[in-house]
Amino acid sequence: MASPGNIPQNEKSKSFDIVETYHQLLKEDPDLTMPVAAIEALIELLVQSRAVTVYETLDLVKTQSDYLKSRIPNSISLSAGTDLFQRYMISSLKPSSTGNFDTMRQHLLSNGRLFVSRAKAGREKIATYGRHFVRDGSVVLTHGGSRVVGALLGKAAEASKSGGNVRFKVIYVMNDARSSESKAVVSTLRAKGVPVATISEGAVGYAMGKVNLVIVGAEGVVENGGIISRLGTYQIALLAKAAGKPFYVAAESHKFVRLYPLGQYDLGIDQEVIVFKTDKEDLSSEEKKFAERTPEIEEKKEYFAPGMDMPKPNTAVDAVDFTPPALVSALITEEGVLTPSAVSEELISVWW
Amino acid sequence: MPSSDPPTAESAPPQAPSPAQGKGNTAKQPKGKEPAAPTDGPKLSGAELKKRAKEEKAARRAEALLAKGAAVPVVPLTPGQQPKAEGQKGAKGQRQHQRGGSTSVELRNLPVRGAQKVVPGPIATEPKKEDKTVEFFRHLYKTRTTSIAGASKDVHPAVLALGLQMSNYTICGSCARLVATLQAFKRVIESYTTPPQNSLSRHLTSHVLSPQIEYLSSCRPLSISMGNAIRWLKLEVSKVDVSVPDAEAKKGLCDAIDVFIRERVTFADQVIARSAADKIKNGDVIMTYAKSSIVQRALVTAHEEGKKFRVIIVDSRPLHEGKHLAAALVKIGMDVKYCLINGLSHNIQDVTKVLLGAHAMMSNGRLFSRIGTALVAMEANEADKPVIVLCETIKFTERVALDSIVHNEIAPSDELVIPGGPLENWGDIKKLQLCNPMYDVTPADYIQMIVTESGNVPPTSVPVLHRLGNESQG
Numbered sequence A: 001m002a003s004p005g006n007i008p009q010n011e012k013s014k015s016f017d018i019v020e021t022y023h024q025l026l027k028e029d030p031d032l033t034m035p036v037a038a039i040e041a042l043i044e045l046l047v048q049s050r051a052v053t054v055y056e057t058l059d060l061v062k063t064q065s066d067y068l069k070s071r072i073p074n075s076i077s078l079s080a081g082t083d084l085f086q087r088y089m090i091s092s093l094k095p096s097s098t099g100n101f102d103t104m105r106q107h108l109l110s111n112g113r114l115f116v117s118r119a120k121a122g123r124e125k126i127a128t129y130g131r132h133f134v135r136d137g138s139v140v141l142t143h144g145g146s147r148v149v150g151a152l153l154g155k156a157a158e159a160s161k162s163g164g165n166v167r168f169k170v171i172y173v174m175n176d177a178r179s180s181e182s183k184a185v186v187s188t189l190r191a192k193g194v195p196v197a198t199i200s201e202g203a204v205g206y207a208m209g210k211v212n213l214v215i216v217g218a219e220g221v222v223e224n225g226g227i228i229s230r231l232g233t234y235q236i237a238l239l240a241k242a243a244g245k246p247f248y249v250a251a252e253s254h255k256f257v258r259l260y261p262l263g264q265y266d267l268g269i270d271q272e273v274i275v276f277k278t279d280k281e282d283l284s285s286e287e288k289k290f291a292e293r294t295p296e297i298e299e300k301k302e303y304f305a306p307g308m309d310m311p312k313p314n315t316a317v318d319a320v321d322f323t324p325p326a327l328v329s330a331l332i333t334e335e336g337v338l339t340p341s342a343v344s345e346e347l348i349s350v351w352w
Numbered sequence B: 001m002p003s004s005d006p007p008t009a010e011s012a013p014p015q016a017p018s019p020a021q022g023k024g025n026t027a028k029q030p031k032g033k034e035p036a037a038p039t040d041g042p043k044l045s046g047a048e049l050k051k052r053a054k055e056e057k058a059a060r061r062a063e064a065l066l067a068k069g070a071a072v073p074v075v076p077l078t079p080g081q082q083p084k085a086e087g088q089k090g091a092k093g094q095r096q097h098q099r100g101g102s103t104s105v106e107l108r109n110l111p112v113r114g115a116q117k118v119v120p121g122p123i124a125t126e127p128k129k130e131d132k133t134v135e136f137f138r139h140l141y142k143t144r145t146t147s148i149a150g151a152s153k154d155v156h157p158a159v160l161a162l163g164l165q166m167s168n169y170t171i172c173g174s175c176a177r178l179v180a181t182l183q184a185f186k187r188v189i190e191s192y193t194t195p196p197q198n199s200l201s202r203h204l205t206s207h208v209l210s211p212q213i214e215y216l217s218s219c220r221p222l223s224i225s226m227g228n229a230i231r232w233l234k235l236e237v238s239k240v241d242v243s244v245p246d247a248e249a250k251k252g253l254c255d256a257i258d259v260f261i262r263e264r265v266t267f268a269d270q271v272i273a274r275s276a277a278d279k280i281k282n283g284d285v286i287m288t289y290a291k292s293s294i295v296q297r298a299l300v301t302a303h304e305e306g307k308k309f310r311v312i313i314v315d316s317r318p319l320h321e322g323k324h325l326a327a328a329l330v331k332i333g334m335d336v337k338y339c340l341i342n343g344l345s346h347n348i349q350d351v352t353k354v355l356l357g358a359h360a361m362m363s364n365g366r367l368f369s370r371i372g373t374a375l376v377a378m379e380a381n382e383a384d385k386p387v388i389v390l391c392e393t394i395k396f397t398e399r400v401a402l403d404s405i406v407h408n409e410i411a412p413s414d415e416l417v418i419p420g421g422p423l424e425n426w427g428d429i430k431k432l433q434l435c436n437p438m439y440d441v442t443p444a445d446y447i448q449m450i451v452t453e454s455g456n457v458p459p460t461s462v463p464v465l466h467r468l469g470n471e472s473q474g
Helices: A018-028 A034-048 A054-071 A076-092 A101-133 A147-164 A176-191 A201-210 A233-243 A285-292 A340-351 B017-024 B026-043 B046-069 B077-101 B135-140 B157-167 B174-190 B200-219 B224-238 B246-279 B293-304 B321-331 B341-350 B373-382 B459-473
Strands: A139-143 A169-173 A196-199 A213-217 A227-230 A247-250 A320-323 A330-333 A336-338 B285-289 B310-315 B335-340 B353-356 B367-370 B387-390 B439-442 B449-452 B455-457
Touching: A018 A034, A018 A054, A034 A054, A034 A076, A034 A101, A054 A076, A054 A101, A076 A101, A076 A340, A101 A147, A101 A213, A101 A247, A101 A330, A139 A147, A139 A201, A139 A233, A147 A176, A147 A213, A147 A247, A169 A176, A169 A201, A176 A196, A196 A201, A201 A233, A213 A227, A213 A233, A227 A233, A233 A247, A233 A320, A330 A340, A336 A340, A340 B455, A340 B459, B157 B174, B157 B200, B174 B200, B174 B224, B174 B246, B174 B293, B200 B224, B200 B246, B224 B246, B246 B293, B246 B387, B246 B449, B285 B293, B285 B321, B285 B341, B285 B373, B293 B321, B293 B353, B293 B387, B310 B321, B310 B341, B321 B335, B335 B341, B341 B373, B353 B373, B367 B373, B373 B387, B373 B439, B449 B459, B455 B459
Parallel strands: A139 A169, A139 A213, A169 A196, A213 A247, A247 A330, B285 B310, B285 B353, B310 B335, B353 B387, B387 B449
Antiparallel strands: A227 A320, A330 A336, B367 B439, B449 B455
């Protein structure tokens, strides 16, 4: 594995750091999702790089993607973007395609930008498809700060304003750890004239009887059609299933990720959610390991120069969980409404 | 349904020759016995040899009778036996050859089926008594060819040998049989010359390959993967240009077969073992059922990487295939627990993952595998443990299965009988039937993941992969 140092660059661009660029992009545009930010960062990398051969370019993108992934505690969503971009590069940089390397590179850059703008437009499309799920008089339960769900509910609310006669209510599950985000979502919806009730996470089972449908967002959609999303999604899905209420997921198709978790502890990331403690002191690491039964992630030492610290594992605040496909009624994507099993077909057609 | 007595009369025809056989031919028996002995190795007891010789005789006699009855120029006994002796010599050498060529050498420590020499027996042994077949499975009973007597003269010696090896489970397991079949067909193609006024693409399949396939399926029903491969081979033959000279066409076909085996089996196995081993983590407890060569490879791969995990092997009568897996894993120093299927619900508690092999994957996502697999999968699902199936895409089929009755294979019922046990004379007990199917069907809901050479997919994606696999093939 290569270290970040071996990027073929000239003096000027040596300061380019993909992780910094990534964070910068996310900060600048609050509407940007993680996979798209990753793709934009990679395009930025291509602009800066002086690679002159196809193989060099591919290798550069690969090492930098791996480096980026290793520096972000939860790289699942991000890897959807980097994988997709690499795939796209491989298919468009085929030696058989016409023209010299430079024109191909230009083509790649412009198409990459096109991809980013399309990904942003996807959210609108999802909102258009999804608003038909919100019928007159229905009660929608949601949680988290998903921008897609926000757009979807906003669209539905607009429809009711413009005489579409759709009146619906929202039950929002508050997250104590992220109360500012929760409050922002609630106030946006209330501003649009949608009656919102806020409940605590413990009240979801109690409220489920009043709910007609559940709509949530996702960080990543995995190969079997399950989703990886904010901690708490899994239990809402279970309760919805138990009550027989439909559970919809709104997510752009660039969030489809080549990952196949078998359960909560098979996500490939370290999460500090279950931490056993006593009054006296922390358990020894041995005992902790036994208690958690979560597989260890092998350290990616090669990326870190001495002195650099490892990214911290996810704490409960930004931890995620896995909702299996059996609990998902449908996925609302910009390519239409898919069943969970269609995700696998979609991924096969992209990757075959 | 009323009693099963009436159907006896209808199913009588195959039994007809056997009463005659008992009386008239005892004097000749030793003759038939001697040449037969070397082919089957030392494992047969004297009584079994005798039984075998008897059956052979019966078959020959039936053939002769038939020939006479049809007023076809009588096929005299002596020429009929000639090719047989030849075939046996061929068989001997052939077996060695195929073992070398087969990809899965470790498959060889195979379960020996003690009683299988008895022709699906109740019919033959109890001609006058009641029908001992089980009502629901009656359409599945087939008399298996267990000797080369009566085989068509068109059948190639390599295929004759292979047929015998399949019928006595020397070559067992879906992929091993597939590879062996293709190797044998390569020999057939090599020794083929197109007759004048014919073209290879039109003559080979219908006149040469068909009798081979027919013979093989009479020895043991073809597996799904063999069906897929044969379909591919026929297509390949039909694509041969008429203008291509014989030698070149034959070489092309043989090369195509080699590539096919390499891509769809050898390489696929490597990829599957690799990605299944990746799924095994430190501290895992893996449960598996019976013996699958690909599961074995995956476990060994993970072990060689230094991962620390335990294996629980669940096994069942009558084959006890799991014993061989347990022995192989213990030998390389793995931590293995062996239990029979009645200890399943106790042992499932500690398990973290269940790995299963497959005979075939159906298009509705169901798994067709060794009988007992469905039970393990169900129990695992009940205990919320992930079930992972390891399966090459060559085993995918467009057929669907709703139950394990419509398609299945019935093994001889006598395999279930423990010598000296209470069932020893079960044939004499009225209204008692034994049923010994080979496979069962596991519902797709119990399966979390299928590991194939083209990635890990949910059971719902089986038809997609099957379609893609066939497109890239054709």
